[in-house]
Amino acid sequence: MYGWIWRHLPGPMAVRAITALLLIAGVVALLMFVVFPWIEPKLPFNEVTTE
Known part of the structure; x- marks a missing residue:
């Protein structure tokens, strides 16, 4: 994919x-x-409980 992008860049x-x-x-x-x-x-990382 990167090769395709590189080949299609002008100049x-x-x-x-x-x-x-x-x-x-x-x-x-x-x-x-x-x-x-x-x-x-939407990630569950804020629901951390410690006791």
């Missing part, structure tokens, strides 16, 4: 590397600001 290698880093940053931002906050209340 020379430096432009491809910058574009790949921007894509990675976008995916990380999407996960941190949308997906993880949405799923966090």
Whole structure:
């Protein structure tokens, strides 16, 4: 899959590397600001009881 993405990015290698880093940053931002906050209340880790 990563090879497919790399082959379809336009430009020379430096432009491809910058574009790949921007894509990675976008995916990380999407996960941190949308997906993880949405799923966090559904996880059972907040229901911890100790005695």
